[in-house]
Amino acid sequence: MNLLSIQSHVAYGHVGNAAAVFPLQRMGVEVWPVHTVQFSNHTGYGEWKGQVFDAALIRDVMSGIEQRGVLSECDGVLSGYMGGADIGEAILDAVATVKRANLEARYCCDPVIGDVGRGIFVRPGIPEFMKAKAVPAADIITPNQFELDYLAGRDSTTLAQARDALRAVHDLGPRAILVTSLHTAETPDDAIDLLGSDDSGMFRLRTPKLPISVNGAGDAIAAMFFAHYQRSGQIDQAMSSAASSIFGILSCTAEAGAREIQLIAAQDEIVKPSQMFEAEALRS
8 A cells, every 4th residue: 555644743752754654554554645744753852953844846856756657656645744834735736636647546634623622723724724625625534633623613511412522524525534532411421431433333442641841642543544544434333443552552651750751662552552442332
């Protein structure tokens, strides 16, 4: 499998492509990374160095890849944080170019907008771009709960409301949706839920809530879920594999007391998780 991943990149730590590329490679996926930024470290440290690339660079790199005549071998495109609407337009142009070359290629969009407790943290115009253009163009999306609510235009404080929100977001275009972190009235305080939905139904997966908050986990699980879903075509299986892997990685990170997600130290969890969590079908 060959996947094009268009995301931010950091030299130190693991967010964006630095969180997505290695797990995919460890799964045996050939990754073609295109970086939208090159920073020294993620911005959560408060200080960083580096450069935000412009849309012209993304288009230039894509042109070079296209000239190699290999886009027909690209099975999908993965995108994450978009620094601006111009970057977003360049990414959607890349998706269209890949899909012209391979009609079976899929686009997985991690619609980075904000998070519960933080609110919107992207630049003005990005949330609107995500809802109006990126999400409708995507085959698969991987929002968190805050992003699900934004895209649906409603709250998901109960499981029933979350299911209604999923249906509303499906109406925007995506065939498959994975909500990567969900806490409703039905979720125990010591647990976290994932919610998945495609034309086969809706599924919930629950894992223990770990005493940890690190950047990059969402980028990693989106990448792994996309690859598993591409391979199996079964959303419940893809959820189980990706969630079990990220739980193992985060457990290792918590045990180490590390600020950065321990992708390298816990890399065996990517291919053989220590503990498997199963997704359960939700009755309609």
